[in-house]
Amino acid sequence: MPHTPIRPAQPFDEQRIAQALNGFIEGSGHWGPGTFAGFTEVGGYLTGSREEAPARYRGWNWYRFIGRCGAVALRASSFPVPDHLRAVQLAMLEVWAETPFADPEVRARMRTGVVELADRDTYAARTREGAVVALHGLGTGRDGQRFVELRTGAAQPPAPGRITATEPVHAAGWDTPDRLRGLADLVRQKGPAPWDRAAAAVLAKRTGLSRAGAALLLAGIPDVKYGYRGRRRGPQSDGTQAVRSRGR
Incomplete structure (x- = not known):
């Protein structure tokens, strides 16, 4: 077939x-x-x-x-x-x-x-x-x-x-x-x-994750080495700053 x-x-x-x-x-x-x-x-x-x-x-x-x-x-x-x-x-x-x-x-x-x-x-x-x-x-x-x-x-x-x-x-x-x-x-x-800061706070509270960890997880970035070229982010290029800047 x-x-x-x-x-x-x-x-x-x-x-x-x-x-x-x-x-x-x-x-x-x-x-x-x-x-x-x-x-x-x-x-x-x-x-x-x-x-x-x-x-x-x-x-x-x-x-x-x-x-x-x-x-x-x-x-x-x-x-x-x-x-x-x-x-x-x-x-x-x-x-x-x-x-x-x-x-x-x-x-x-x-x-x-x-x-x-x-x-x-x-x-x-x-x-x-x-x-x-x-x-x-x-x-x-x-x-x-x-x-x-x-x-x-x-x-x-x-x-x-x-x-x-x-x-x-x-x-x-x-x-x-x-x-x-x-x-x-x-x-x-x-x-x-769109980014939802409240959802990250809820996830952190219910799972015991840190706020940063919850934010990365909800942003679809479970691996801290996963960065995106062309995006503005912190000096470590781990995507955390990108998440935080959109969440403000």
């Missing part, structure tokens, strides 16, 4: 993927052109809409976004983000919304974990019971690889090796297809959300 790539509503610079997701990801050298297509390929293989095994090593450990893509939505709607990076984040939301990873009912039948491959060249398996895809990344043991599994039958689908660790994914979550699409449309139409 031919695979049709998902096209975001507007063009974006795929060379900027690692920069746009800085602080959320690791192995940034694996986050580049073709990464978002990799999400759709894996999703298509898991659901059976794609016959051939997906390409590997696209987006290091991206399985962490399953059930947690709301973090990208928060950053995409945040005012400090430059437009060229926001375009990448919105594109990811639009692509993710079209994959099974955005569907809570499908996520309820998923799990991740570590598999020791029996054969380095065989990293995916599928039967009527479901499918397993080993993504990449050293886990436990010499050949430990992170995998994503989707169960479609009563039994667990066969894996391309010995599973040594498992964990469920977040089935319930904010990031449903309609919400991801709706936020992307809203940001494109009206721009990012």
Whole structure:
């Protein structure tokens, strides 16, 4: 069955993927052109809409976004983000919304974990019971690889090796297809959300974060090294001054 790539509503610079997701990801050298297509390929293989095994090593450990893509939505709607990076984040939301990873009912039948491959060249398996895809990344043991599994039958689908660790994914979550699409449309139409100092104060009070930490989190900048060129900010270039100046 031919695979049709998902096209975001507007063009974006795929060379900027690692920069746009800085602080959320690791192995940034694996986050580049073709990464978002990799999400759709894996999703298509898991659901059976794609016959051939997906390409590997696209987006290091991206399985962490399953059930947690709301973090990208928060950053995409945040005012400090430059437009060229926001375009990448919105594109990811639009692509993710079209994959099974955005569907809570499908996520309820998923799990991740570590598999020791029996054969380095065989990293995916599928039967009527479901499918397993080993993504990449050293886990436990010499050949430990992170995998994503989707169960479609009563039994667990066969894996391309010995599973040594498992964990469920977040089935319930904010990031449903309609919400991801709706936020992307809203940001494109009206721009990012204005800064709300009161929200940062509430978050700090309820979580025990410092005011600065709460402000950075709400601004979509969880990593203090995540700065934006062309913006006025403090001498440390960590984005804190930019948040504070807009909050006054």
